[in-house]
Structures are given as C-alpha cells and as structure tokens.
Amino acid sequence: MTEQTTVKERQGIPQQDKPRTYWYYVKRQFKKNKLAVWALRTVYFLIFVAVFADFIANEKPIVMKYKDNVYFPIFREYLHTFFNVPFPEDLRNIPSWRDIQYDWAVFPPIPYSPQNIDLYNILVGPFDKQDVPSTRWRHWLGTDDLGRDIAAGLIHATRIALSVGIVSMGIAALIGILLGSLAGYFGDDTIRASRASIIFGMIMLVLGYFYAIEVRKYVIIDSLKESIMSFVIQLFLSAVIFLAFLFLGWLLARPFKKIKWIGERVFLPMDMLVSRLIEVIVTIPSLFLIVAIVAIAEPSLLLVMAVIGLTGWTGIARFIRAELLRIRNLQYIEAARSLGFPHRRILVRHAIPNALTPVLISIAFGIASAILTESTLSFLGLGVPPDTVTWGSILSLSRKYPESWWLAIFPGSAIFITVTLFNLIGEGLIYALDPRFKR
C-alpha cells in the first residue's frame, strides 16, 4: 500500500486519502436528509436511555454516604444480580430508600423504580396535588392504580421496546438473509445433488428430528424452567445431534454415486422451495398467529421476540433474493467463478455484502413494526409477565380508568414517537439508496 501511494505521488497523481466505498455514498446521501439524521440521533438517545435506565429512574441513590461509608447502591445491585456479590450489611433489608437518614445522597433524576408502590399517591395526575415531601419527589407524569410512577415505568419500558425491536429483527435478518441469499444466488438451477444423497438426506432428516427433538423433548422443556442458559445449551446439543445425522446421511450416500439412476445428480430448486415458504408465512395472519402462540405458552419476553422474528423475516428474504437474482449475473461474480472460487466464498465474500444495504431499509421498518406488535400484545395483556411494566401495559390500564388521561397520553406518545423515528430512518434509507433520488 505504502509503496503504491509513493509511486502515485512521484507520478503526480492526486492522492485520495481513502477509497470511496458504496457505504460512503450511502452515508453522504443519507446525511442530506435532515429529518432522517435527526431521527437517527434521537434513536441513539433512546438507546442511551434504555442502557442507562437504572441510573435515570431508580429508587436507590447513585452515590450516598450512610453511617460514615460511601456506597454506590446501583452498582451494588448489578454486582448482586450478575456476580451474586452480597449487599453490604448496612444496605440489606431497607424498606424505603427514600426515608433513610443519609449523610448525603445523590438520587437519579427520577427517584422511583418502576415497581415502587406509593400508597399515598394512587392514580394522581401530573397536575394534581400530590402527597410528596417536596417537588424533588413529585410524580411528574402521574401514577397508576397501584401508585407506581409512570415516568419511571416509561423509561424502563424503553429497554423492553428497543430490545424486542432489535432482537426480533436480528433473528429475522439472520433467517431472511440466509434463506433469501440461498434462493436468490442459487436459483433453481445451480445446486446439484445425487438422488442418493437426497434420499439419504430425507431419511436422516427424520432420524435427526427423532433423536434431536422427539427423544430430548422433555429434557429441553425442563431446562427452560431451570435457566435460559441451560435451555440454550440443550438446544445447541440438539442442533449438534441433528447436524451429525445430516452429515451421516451425506457419508452414507457417497458409495452410491457411481450407480446409474440413484447416483445421477439433479437440480435442487432452492428458489422454488424458499419462495413457497415465504408465501406460506405471508399468507398466515401473523398477528393472529403471534397472539395464538403467546396465549398458549407461559408469558416471556424471549418468546415474544422469537415469534416476531420467526414471522417477520419474509420481507428481508424477498429483498435479498431480488438483489441476488440481479447480482448473480453481474460480471464480477462471473469473474470470481471463472477464477474457480467455491460458491460459499463468492456468496459470503462477494455477493451478500453487496446485497446487504437494501436490507437495512427492511430492518428499519421491521423494528418499527416489531415494537408496534409488542406493544399491541402487552396492550391485550399478553406476552410479557403481568408484573412487567411496558408501554402497552400502561396504555391498557387507561381503559380501566378513562378519566386518567395521563395513562393514555404518555405511553401512547412513547410508542408513536419510537415507531415514527424508525419509519423516518427507513424512509431516509430508501432515498439514500435509490439512485433516482440522487441530486
């Protein structure tokens, strides 16, 4: 690299400080859209709020001096939950953090946790008279029917909303990119397999299912009750068993390759299979399916994320399929093929990276709709455990107390703003990626 630039310098060719990538142009185009840039910054802010929610709204002080010792109770809480470090003697069994005799203490901006129950202020509005020691302890956005602070609830619920949006779209992107690129790159006429390996593959699919899922069914179910970690380990073990059987099928099919009919190689219609699958998923009423699954199972946030992700990948898959159908006929792919690169390398290193940017549009809109779906679910009283405060759950309370407008206005605005932000980003990406709009 250094040698080349010096040669160029000697020849008097103006030096470019950086190679200008496709990304560079996308970024430049995106930045022209002031609204989208502003929306992106606000999303950064929301992520900040979600990450530091414990320091923005918490009943415990951030720093405090108590009985001549300086403590950081929120950090202590983290140590306790993640590393099982016990709390200091003095800080155990504190009924109300507000009423201890501190030497001094710095409280978070909102001195309430979402679960805190303030019995003196039940269902008070932001402008009502509140029974609090001073304005420092005011419930700025009111309280719900148990006396829980709405502002604290909203801030902590940002975490749930964003994590549902991001994780579910992460799952969707993974599935969508995988299946979409298989369909688009290989089409119906690239991958070939011998009839023997298809037959053995089918048999091993059934056997693999039997040993990985059917036999281990109760082990997997019980591990979920134990902890998420052991559940993941058990799932991973099942996946290993499943893949081992597929590998075995491949090994068994090898000797048959020379035999006449059974060893003949036929095309695998990847595109047809994936397109059919997409059609099935699109046809099922997805909200309906999600509600049905979530209503059957125990309420858990992970399940909500998984279900939204598993039903939401079709848009991404379609995008990337269409992109790769175009790309696979371009010259640089042909060049890579004629160099003898294997399909895997061309797909992963050359084809997918160039098809990835349009997927961002789909992901941005997908996050918006995932957040909307999650809040619809918790509005219907499904999905998350009943004691978890979410935007949707606060909003659903307002149906019970129609005169408490703050229960409807604030969480609804939070949902509306977040959804709008992601929609604006998606829209900005459309303009940034579409050459027709280039100015």
Next chain:
Amino acid sequence: MWKYILKRILIFIPTLIIISLLTFWLSTNAPGDPVEQMLGGIMGSEGRTTDFMATEQAYMEQRKKLGLDLPLFYIALQPLSVPDTFYRIPRKKHQEVLRRLIAQLGNWEYIQNYYLKLKDAQRLLFNLPSGGPFRKYRGRAYEIINELFLTYDTVKIGFYTTLLTVTADSFAYEFSKLATDTNLIKNPVQEKSAIEEFRKASRELRNAYLDMINNPEVWKNYVPTIHWYGTKNQYHRWISGFIVGDFGISYVDKRPVAEVIKDAVKWTALINIISVILIYLIAIQAGVYSAVKAGSFQDQILTVVLYILYSLPNFWIATLLIMFFGGGAYFDWFPAFGVSSLPETAPLWQRIIDVAHHLILPVIALTYPALAFLAKQMRGAMIQVLKEDYIRTAYAKGLPDKVVIWKHAFRNSLLPIITLFANVFPFMISGSFVIEYIFSIPGMGKESYDAIMSRNYPVVYTVVMLVSILTLVGYLVADILYALVDPRISYSKKR
C-alpha cells in the same frame, strides 16, 4: 388467462395444506383438555362409584363426539416404548404424565400396569364409606390419588404410593374400632369388604410402582418406530369436514362453528366494507391532489399529516377516542362499546341510525392508518407518472387538466394501488382484531380473540384457515386486476 388462474389456484392447495398442518400442530401442543372444558372439572371427593362411572362415561362419550378418541395424524413417529394405541388413553393430563414416565423408564407394560392399578384404586375409593370420622381418611386418599395422576417424578410417586397404603391401613383400623357403631355404619359387611378391596388395591398399586421402577427398559426410547393410522385420525376428520363446510363444534357454547362465525362475520364485513370504501375514496383524492400540487405548501402539509396518521398506533387512537369522545370523563358524544343499544323490536330506521352511531368511532380507528398509507403510495405513484413524456404530450395537445390527470395519469398510476388491494385483506383482519377488542364489537376479531383466550380451537382453526384463503384470493384478485388495468401484462405468455 384462465389457464393462469387455474394454475394459481392449484398452487394455493399445498400452501393451504401447510397452513392447516401448522395450525393443527399448534393446537395439539396447547395445554388444557377440551372435553373437561366442556363438561366441567373432575369429581370431588364425595359421591359414589356409580356417580364416578357416570362422569367417566360422559367424558368418553363427549370425547368420541369431538373425535378426540382418534389418533392425531395419519402417521406417527414414536419411540418403540410408546405403544401405537397410546392415543386411546383418555384425558390429556394423564397422557402427558404417562409420556413423561415412558421417557424416564421406557417399560410401557409396567407403566400401563401401574396406571391401571391407579385407576382401580380411584374407582374403589368411591365405594368407601364417607360418613363421620371416615370423611377425613377418604378425603386424604382422594387427594393422594389425584396427586398420583399428575406426578411423573418417580421419587414422589414412591412416597405417595406408600402414603396411600398407610392411609388405607389407618382407614381399616378406624373402621374396626367403630365397627360396632350401628348409627354410623349401616351396612358393615359391604363396607368392610369395600375397605378391604381398597387396601388390596393400594398394595397392588405399590407393587406395580416397585415393578415399574425396578424393570426399566430405557433403550426402547431410542428405537424409532413409524406407525400408519390410516384416514381415521383427528386431522383427517377436521380437514375433510372443513372442505365440505362442517367446521366442527365450538368448545365454549357447543354451537356449530359455522354458526358462530356467520354471526360474527357480518359485523366485521360491515365495518370493513365501510372502511375500505372510505379509504379508497379519500386516499385516491388526497394522493392525486397532493401529487398534482407536489412541492406546494398544501402538499407539504398533507404529506406531514398523512405521515403522522400512518405512524399513529391504532389501538392508541382507539383508546383516546373512547376516552375523550366515548363518555369517559370528557365528551359523551358516542357510545363506547358494542354495536347497538336498541332492542330488536325497534323500528328499522332507528336501529340503523343507532348502529351507525355506534360504529363511527371504530370505523375512524380502522380507517385512518390504511388511508394514510394508501394516500402516500398514491402520491408517489402519481408523481412518477406525471413526469412521463406522454403526460407532457397530453398537456401540449391542450387537453384540460382534469382529463390529463384522471384519464391519462391516474389510470397508469393505479398499479401500486392494486397491489395494495391484496394486502388490504390481512391488514383489515389484524386491524379489526384489536379494534373490535377495544370497542367490544362482536365480529370475527373479537370472536377469535375470545376463542384464543378460552382455547376454543375449532373456532381458531377455522378463522385462521378462512383468513388465509381470503388472503390468497386477495393476491389472485390483485393479479387479475393488474392484467385488466395494464394491457402490457399478460399471464398467458409467461412460462
């Protein structure tokens, strides 16, 4: 063209089969026993053997009526340890416990023996005397047996079976103490033999348990077997009924599902048809207006308003509408819940006005997001078309604006609007799902929400299948309309 339509309809079939399998599979994994749901719970500790037999009989009959005594599917992939007649065991809870026992021990013969002995004990329990001091013992034995039916932890089973023998013994001891009390014991010989039988049964149960845990055959769990059940299975029964329009019986109110859906569908259809008409009427006007005046102040205002409307969650707006206009604490302009407050006997025109009054808020909540979306698409499409050369030509010819816009530009910008027509169906269904729940409209959305909540699977299946069929039909209609609007598109030439 006809060939194309036929081909598309043929492609629907595998899609629908996969969807039906998916819904069916989902419902078989759902907790709860529909028969118990229809008949009420199991019997209490009081009551006689005859009552017990009658409840069991009623259970079996209802189960047969619902077709739940059949195997699930045409084919089953099971371990060797699970017998192919396993599906005959009544009560889903028992099946679950037995399956778990099989997964631990694998010796079905012994497990079956244990289960039969447990059922014997349960039956004999109801023969025992229940008066005076015996009530306590009988209640205890009843609880232990119920616990045994739900336990698959072998250690716990061991504990409970021992406890049962002890309870039976103390029962017998108590009886021998009071045997002379003629007030309490009316029929000493018969009751004594009942107690002895129960004692024997509890011992046998204990022995069956010991045999079961001492002879495990875990290897049987790792041998796969495939069994073919033929067409006499639950899925076949349901799907063949579905094809001829017999959707089954609702678990909740025991009415035919077709009837339940027929009652519900008219409300959903009504609000959706009103809503679709409004959407197309307003959205096309707004979109075209906005596109013609693109860049102007009016266009900018309209774009922003449409954008905000599109992003507003409809369940929030619905809640706010009820709160502020539906007689919450603010304006009592519209009724917030239901579809009608007048009796059936009221004059027709009054009832129409009343229903309209009820439906204004839900229709607003259902209409605005789709309207905003469609207007946005319409504007985009129209702007693209207005840039075309032939529009400039039309203007140059001196045609009036109206003709250029509606005759030349509008027709060509219809394509994206038609695609959306296909998406309107599912959109409407999921939209009315929440809206009907919020406004308590007895339509398909609320009916299916209630069905999911009460695990009323025949209704859930049927709604999913019908909505899927509607969606597929929507796609087909969109394709056909495409060809009608744009003569350049021809399906017959496509391969």
